[in-house]
Amino acid sequence: MIDSPIAREFLETGRCASCGVIDLHAHYGHFRGIYMPNHGPQQMIATMDRCGVDLMVSSGHTALADMVRGNAEMAAVTAQYPGRWYAYLTYDPHLRELGRRELELYDTRPTFAGIKLHPTFHQTPITADAYRPVLEFAAARSLLLLTHTWGGSAFDSPAHIAQVAERYPSITLLCGHSGHGQFAECMDVARRFSNVYLELTAAYAVRGVIEDMVERVGAHKVVLGYDLPWFDPHYAIGCVVMAHISDEARRLILRENALRLLQGRLRVP
Numbered sequence: 001m002i003d004s005p006i007a008r009e010f011l012e013t014g015r016c017a018s019c020g021v022i023d024l025h026a027h028y029g030h031f032r033g034i035y036m037p038n039h040g041p042q043q044m045i046a047t048m049d050r051c052g053v054d055l056m057v058s059s060g061h062t063a064l065a066d067m068v069r070g071n072a073e074m075a076a077v078t079a080q081y082p083g084r085w086y087a088y089l090t091y092d093p094h095l096r097e098l099g100r101r102e103l104e105l106y107d108t109r110p111t112f113a114g115i116k117l118h119p120t121f122h123q124t125p126i127t128a129d130a131y132r133p134v135l136e137f138a139a140a141r142s143l144l145l146l147t148h149t150w151g152g153s154a155f156d157s158p159a160h161i162a163q164v165a166e167r168y169p170s171i172t173l174l175c176g177h178s179g180h181g182q183f184a185e186c187m188d189v190a191r192r193f194s195n196v197y198l199e200l201t202a203a204y205a206v207r208g209v210i211e212d213m214v215e216r217v218g219a220h221k222v223v224l225g226y227d228l229p230w231f232d233p234h235y236a237i238g239c240v241v242m243a244h245i246s247d248e249a250r251r252l253i254l255r256e257n258a259l260r261l262l263q264g265r266l267r268v269p
């Protein structure tokens with residue numbers, strides 16, 4: 001049995017009262033062609049309650065295909081759960097003029113806590129000119145920016161992230177999936193740049209990756225997410241809880257790093 005009060009409490013109760021989880025990579029709503037039984041707002045909140053998750057930050061599925069409708073939907077949904085649920089503004093690099101208007105609306109949507117980019121979905125390298133307006137916007141405001149990253153991708157590989165991190169040091173970059181498949185390269189980028197963090201969605205399931213990240217980069221640079229409503233939080237949390245790391249590292253990954261990153265960035269208490 002692993003020697004950890006946090007692990008013991010999760011195993012016994014399914015939650016940890018002293019270590020409420022903060023989820024920095026969630027979604028919301030239907031996704032074409034996939035049945036996700038608990039994608040509604042109340043169901044997602046119920047899942048959080050069941051798994052001991054205090055707070056999450058989501059980007060809407062709708063916003064990937066229809067940025068204007070999807071961002072408005074996320075603003076409306078999260079407004080119903082102050083202090084519990086926040087949103088990323090999703091930016092579509094193909095729609096420059098609409099994108100400019102979406103960025104202008106950022107300040108009028110108090111539950112927005114950062115920006116979400118999905119260069120692979122939009123088939124556009126994050127280093128392309130099409131992303132410049134949103135990156136400049138994020139840099140000017142020192143925003144949190146979650147981007148999908150994947151190993152070997154022509155759009156969002158660790159090498160692409162390094163370029164963005166170097167060019168925009170004031171953006172706090174969360175590497176969604178930690179460059180899945182190129183974990184070592186992504187860890188190098190997170191070690192090289194103080195503004196780059198590793199986010200665990202899907203990566204947590206790869207044996208030994210969490211231990212490697214803690215050893216090679218440091219637990220202070222790792223945050224948790226699990227693509228809710230795609231994946232069950234208990235599985236993701238379990239991977240962190242049962243990893244061969246210290247309780248101090250578990251606490252940082254499950255909660256404290258995210259709280260530190262969100263500090264000063266949440267407009268709704």
Ligand SMILES: [Zn+2]
Nearest residue numbers: 025027176227
């Ligand atoms: Zn995702």
